[in-house]
Amino acid sequence: MKFKNLIYASAMSILLFNCSSDSNDDLAPKEEEIDPDPTAITYDANIKSIFSSNCTNCHGSQPTNGAPTSYTTYTQVKNSIDKIINRINNASNPMPQSGLMSQSLRDDIQQWKDDGLLEN
Ligand code: HEC
Structure with a gap:
């Protein structure tokens, strides 16, 4: 059915959008999570x-x-x-x-x- 397909397509695009933005966060952890300041003197x-x-x-x-x-x-x-x-x-x-x-x-x-x- 056309209407079912439309719902399916919207659901998939929401899922894909969420997944892609989540995985970007995972692949590029924020700098402070790795090291607060890699150039700081210790x-x-x-x-x-x-x-x-x-x-x-x-x-x-x-x-x-x-x-x-x-x-x-x-x-x-x-x-x-x-x-x-x-x-x-x-x-x-x-x-x-x-x-x-x-x-x-x-x-x-x-x-x-x-x-x-x-x-x-
Ligand atoms: C050849 C020996 C010698 C070396 C090397 C030396 N000091 Fe001293 N230092 C002293 C003596 C003797 C005093 C006490 C007389 C005075 O205050 O000048 C003193 C005092 C001090 C004081 C004031 C009193 C205190 O201890 O709180 C500081 C601060 C200090 N030294 C830091 C340093 C630092 C930092 C270095 C290295 C970058 C250093 N000293 C290297 C002999 C030395």
Whole structure:
């Protein structure tokens, strides 16, 4: 019957339309479902190595050479980030004491803070 065919055709087109829009969503998950920000700086990937190369020979788990603090863990560094950013950019009283680190390392630490102090 013509009328039945029409209903059948409309039902099929609704189904097809729904299926195609659903499967598009499945094939292209939203970016935040994969990774909140794939370019964000993290402690594990970017920051820890800056501290182990430049700071922990004094600010080790047992601080030495008169350093008052340990900067060997994510929590220690995160909790002191404002003090740290202040000293690593203080040309007249720098950390490390031997002189300012490169601008790009200092920028990475600032960017880590701006990205939300992610651990990994
Ligand atoms: C050669 C040893 C040495 C190195 C390397 C060194 N520090 Fe220090 N740091 C000290 C000493 C000694 C003090 C205490 C005297 C002062 O404040 O200047 C200190 C103090 C600090 C302070 C202020 C007090 C505190 O601990 O809260 C910060 C912040 C700091 N250092 C961060 C760093 C960072 C970040 C690095 C690496 C980028 C670093 N230091 C590398 C020896 C060092």
